[in-house]
Amino acid sequence: MQYKASFCLLTFGQFLTTGLEFIAVIALFHRFGSIQGWSLSQVALLYGIVGSSFAVADATCRGFDKFSDIVKRGDFDRYLLRPYSTALQVASYEVQLLRIGRLLQAGIVLIWAVWHLNLNIWDIALVGMMLVGTTCTFAGLLILSATLTFYTVNTPEIVNALTYGGVETASFPLSIYPGWLIILFTWVVPLAFSGYYPVKSMIKSGHLNYLSYVMPLGGILFLVLSLVIWSIGEKHYASTGS
Amino acid sequence: MSRNRYMVPYLALIGARLRLETQYRAAAIFGMCTQIFWGLVRVAIFTAFYKAGTAHLSMTLAQTVTYLWLVQAFIRIMPWNVDPEIRAMVHQGTVVYELLRPVDLFWAWYIRALAGHSIPTAMRSAPIFLVASLFLGLQLPYSIVTGFEWFIALILAILLAAAITTLLNVSLLFTIVGDGIQRVVPAISNFASGMLIPLTFLPLPLQSFIDFLPFRDLIDTPVRIYLGLTTETQTLFLYIHALIWIALLIFTGRSLMRIAVSRFEVQGG
Numbered sequence: 001m002q003y004k005a006s007f008c009l010l011t012f013g014q015f016l017t018t019g020l021e022f023i024a025v026i027a028l029f030h031r032f033g034s035i036q037g038w039s040l041s042q043v044a045l046l047y048g049i050v051g052s053s054f055a056v057a058d059a060t061c062r063g064f065d066k067f068s069d070i071v072k073r074g075d076f077d078r079y080l081l082r083p084y085s086t087a088l089q090v091a092s093y094e095v096q097l098l099r100i101g102r103l104l105q106a107g108i109v110l111i112w113a114v115w116h117l118n119l120n121i122w123d124i125a126l127v128g129m130m131l132v133g134t135t136c137t138f139a140g141l142l143i144l145s146a147t148l149t150f151y152t153v154n155t156p157e158i159v160n161a162l163t164y165g166g167v168e169t170a171s172f173p174l175s176i177y178p179g180w181l182i183i184l185f186t187w188v189v190p191l192a193f194s195g196y197y198p199v200k201s202m203i204k205s206g207h208l209n210y211l212s213y214v215m216p217l218g219g220i221l222f223l224v225l226s227l228v229i230w231s232i233g234e235k236h237y238a239s240t241g242s
Numbered sequence: 243m244s245r246n247r248y249m250v251p252y253l254a255l256i257g258a259r260l261r262l263e264t265q266y267r268a269a270a271i272f273g274m275c276t277q278i279f280w281g282l283v284r285v286a287i288f289t290a291f292y293k294a295g296t297a298h299l300s301m302t303l304a305q306t307v308t309y310l311w312l313v314q315a316f317i318r319i320m321p322w323n324v325d326p327e328i329r330a331m332v333h334q335g336t337v338v339y340e341l342l343r344p345v346d347l348f349w350a351w352y353i354r355a356l357a358g359h360s361i362p363t364a365m366r367s368a369p370i371f372l373v374a375s376l377f378l379g380l381q382l383p384y385s386i387v388t389g390f391e392w393f394i395a396l397i398l399a400i401l402l403a404a405a406i407t408t409l410l411n412v413s414l415l416f417t418i419v420g421d422g423i424q425r426v427v428p429a430i431s432n433f434a435s436g437m438l439i440p441l442t443f444l445p446l447p448l449q450s451f452i453d454f455l456p457f458r459d460l461i462d463t464p465v466r467i468y469l470g471l472t473t474e475t476q477t478l479f480l481y482i483h484a485l486i487w488i489a490l491l492i493f494t495g496r497s498l499m500r501i502a503v504s505r506f507e508v509q510g511g
Contacts, residue, residue, distance in 0.1 A: 013425025
């Protein structure tokens with residue numbers, strides 16, 4: 001926070017980048033009207049949940065994102081010596097405040113969508129649960145991609161297809177995608193459980209569906225699972241340093 | 243002979259980049275898979291939109307799909323980043339050594355940026371182009387003539403991208419203002435180049451503003467020529483549009499660099 005002007009500009013840059021992305025989405029709705037029966041505000045709800053959750057997960061799990069640097073410098077050896085959990089240490093490596101720009105942008109979209117769709121208190125509570133579930137899913141994904149680093153040292157770029165690609169994919173109703181993508185983002189990376197399915201039942205059925213309140217727990221389960229895999233991968237760690 | 247001697251250092255810069263890019267073949271393959279993944283997602287989104295109704299659209303779905311794949315194939319044209327090596331040089335102050343080299347600093351940086359755009363673009367585009375045209379709905383150019391015109395537009399796009407990147411690199415020499423430029427320009431270029439959505443889908447008033455900006459010549463112009471959506475006169479006009487911007491950006495970059503260099507203060511011995 002020492003360089004205020006720089007920080008403001010970086011935040012603004014983030015805000016502008018994702019803001020313009022959303023303006024492109026608005027332009028498409030303006031041109032086409034709807035996407036598989038979903039209106040702009042309904043898609044905006046999905047977009048807002050996914051976008052703000054990713055911003056929070058990415059800000060708090062930045063260390064996992066940068067994990068290959070930590071391994072390459074040999075810094076992980078020091079982490080292993082300390083009497084704290086390694087996952088917690090890596091997570092606290094750096095809190096990236098720059099994601100505030102993205103959070104702000106997605107948050108505005110989310111609030112607009114909630115207001116525009118006239119959601120009642122139960123629905124808003126569900127949105128809260130979906131935010132937690134989606135954040136956990138993204139956090140789990142970042143941890144899993146970092147776990148890969150134990151084996152490969154470099155994090156392959158293709159992992160970005162799952163994180164950034166997940167943000168893009170999950171921002172639209174899942175049913176528009178080919179089957180393999182639906183399976184990928186339902187059963188491999190359970191983003192759909194805390195986004196698409198609950199939102200769909202909330203918007204399309206009109207009455208409370210208790211299953212929707214259980215589904216976001218899938219995200220928490222995924223996070224726990226990825227932490228378990230992390231601790232397994234950790235045993236395979238071979239230092240790069242001397 | 244003497245002309246050749248002047249070119250040697252610039253050619254060396256291109257050679258260095260070529261060696262750097264060919265070193266990480268696995269990274270290139272992973273990168274290609276990522277691009278194809280993105281392409282598939284975006285094609286699915288647009289296909290679903292087209293099903294909603296196709297009133298007043300200037301492009302067919304097949305044309306839009308081709309557009310989206312060309313974006314993925316030529317994505318490395320986009321001027322997203324400053325050169326990390328130049329950034330390090332500026333932060334550590336070793337940038338003053340650059341002044342000792344017997345080449346014009348602006349052109350050296352420009353050639354560097356040119357290599358940084360053209361070589362990755364050539365390496366990434368060919369395999370994606372091949373896969374997408376064989377299996378994923380990328381159409382071939384509208385005609386042989388538009389194919390040729392497209393190639394010229396691509397070269398202009400790379401010259402333009404290098405001019406923008408060089409300007410971003412020069413902006414490193416102006417700390418705070420530069421920080422802003424390095425954030426805002428890539429964000430706007432994503433939107434105004436056609437990378438996010440084909441520019442024809444934007445509302446008209448916005449389109450006419452974007453038409454004025456240089457960014458559309460990075461992606462939208464080559465693709466529209468490729469698809470045969472422009473008349474001969476329009477193509478010529480678009481070339482001139484790109485050329486004017488290239489000249490303007492190079493002039494601005496050079497002038498700014500001259501100002502920055504005249505303010506350099508060398509500390510220490």
